[in-house]
Amino acid sequence: MTVLFNNYGRRSVHLVKGKGTEVWDDKGKRYLDFTSGIAVLSLGHANSLLNEALQQQSEKLWHVSNLFESPEQEQLGASLVKDTHLAHALFCNSGAEANEAAIKLARKHTGKHHIITFEKSFHGRTYATMAATGQEKVKQGFGPLVEKFTTVPFNDVAALKAVADASVGAIMLEVIQGEGGVNAATPAFIQAINEVSAEHGILVIVDEVQTGIARTGKRYAFEHTALKPDIVSLAKGLGGGFPIGAILAQPALYDTLGPGSHGTTFGGNPLAVAVAQKVIDTVFEQEFLEQVQALSAYAKDQLSKKLPQFKVVGEGLLLGLDCGEPVAADYVKKAEAAGLLVVQAGTDVIRLVPPLTVTKAEIDEAISILQEL
Ligand SMILES: *Cc1c(COP(=O)(O)O)cnc(C)c1O
Numbered sequence: 001m002t003v004l005f006n007n008y009g010r011r012s013v014h015l016v017k018g019k020g021t022e023v024w025d026d027k028g029k030r031y032l033d034f035t036s037g038i039a040v041l042s043l044g045h046a047n048s049l050l051n052e053a054l055q056q057q058s059e060k061l062w063h064v065s066n067l068f069e070s071p072e073q074e075q076l077g078a079s080l081v082k083d084t085h086l087a088h089a090l091f092c093n094s095g096a097e098a099n100e101a102a103i104k105l106a107r108k109h110t111g112k113h114h115i116i117t118f119e120k121s122f123h124g125r126t127y128a129t130m131a132a133t134g135q136e137k138v139k140q141g142f143g144p145l146v147e148k149f150t151t152v153p154f155n156d157v158a159a160l161k162a163v164a165d166a167s168v169g170a171i172m173l174e175v176i177q178g179e180g181g182v183n184a185a186t187p188a189f190i191q192a193i194n195e196v197s198a199e200h201g202i203l204v205i206v207d208e209v210q211t212g213i214a215r216t217g218k219r220y221a222f223e224h225t226a227l228k229p230d231i232v233s234l235a236k237g238l239g240g241g242f243p244i245g246a247i248l249a250q251p252a253l254y255d256t257l258g259p260g261s262h263g264t265t266f267g268g269n270p271l272a273v274a275v276a277q278k279v280i281d282t283v284f285e286q287e288f289l290e291q292v293q294a295l296s297a298y299a300k301d302q303l304s305k306k307l308p309q310f311k312v313v314g315e316g317l318l319l320g321l322d323c324g325e326p327v328a329a330d331y332v333k334k335a336e337a338a339g340l341l342v343v344q345a346g347t348d349v350i351r352l353v354p355p356l357t358v359t360k361a362e363i364d365e366a367i368s369i370l371q372e373l
Helices: 048-058 073-081 097-109 127-132 157-165 186-198 249-254 268-283 286-306 328-336 362-372
Strands: 015-019 023-026 029-031 088-092 114-118 149-152 168-173 201-208 230-233 244-251 311-315 316-321 344-345 349-353
Touching: 023 230, 029 362, 073 088, 073 244, 073 268, 073 349, 088 097, 088 249, 097 114, 097 127, 097 168, 097 201, 097 244, 114 316, 127 230, 127 349, 168 186, 186 349, 230 286, 268 286, 286 311, 286 316, 286 362, 328 344, 328 362
Parallel strands: 114 149, 114 168, 168 201, 201 230
Antiparallel strands: 015 023, 023 029, 088 244, 230 244, 311 316, 316 349, 344 349
16 A cells, blocks of 8 residues: 555656656666657756746746646647637646536537547546546446436447437547547548538537647547547647647637636746646647658558558557457566566557657567567
8 A cells, every 4th residue: 555546557667757759667677668658748857948948937937827828838839720610729637627628518508418438538637528428337336427428339320310409519539539449530530420410510629639740640539530529638749748729610609608618726837837838839740740641651560561460540649559359468477577568458469659759779679679579
């Protein structure tokens, strides 16, 4: 027993230092970090650009209430929606909070409380986002849950069409399910979402907490699809390791949240915004996105050649090795002992989410470690 609650099932490694894709524990052992704090460290550990942005801001202003105007939040919001159909931003502190805001916005805008979500999805662990999550283990013991979420099988067009009617305010999905096993939505499913959304006036919320901010080789994963979401939620990679979340929304939703309707003390904190601006200025550059795509193509090619026993899934640098049976946890443990940090997605998939700044040599090293397990 320790002073800390036992809610994480923590691994027994104490990491004390990192640089780029490398991390070291308190005994001096080196690991390659293909977890990135679960898709958080977009630019790797201790990135000098981010260190500089954080330090400069820390000498000016640590915190200011959202009762005051913020040109810095304006600028970050503008950078996030630039060249998209989205127009407005609201900042918060985490993925669950971003999804809470998305759900509140959708309910208030439509006046409807019925929301469709999908099996194996993950949207967070607050009351509303837990109810939205399509995994029983996340909800056990915490009922009664927030009503009225209907969870249907992912990529099942008929199941979606059977429940999508005029009572539904929003459909909420990850276009690539991260926690649930690195499952991508099929083009036919995306088309069905667009159809029912147009037919019944249903809002589309895309949870990009894990897939957004260049993780999949585009700024947002919805850009790989025919979706034009009404609301997008962000967190994880946005702050490169500094906690920040956001929602983005299309113009028609602007008037729904008037003064006093929603807010949070720390949302869009100056330190977080300064770091996130630097992340976005870096990873939204076309050259950077192309580099992520090139690294992804290289990793996929090498993984499928050198580890043919697994099926390679995912997009960009959100990749998975599908073992076809629930053995991912064993591989995660063995990889750690061999100096490679990876994380499970569901029970069957080994998730590979290195920093977007990972090198080919580091990808090679990770694959050769996996080959030896
Ligand atoms: C991690 C994650 C969340 C929850 O984010 P927190 O910051 O842990 O609250 C929500 N949705 C998706 C898709 C995620 O991957």
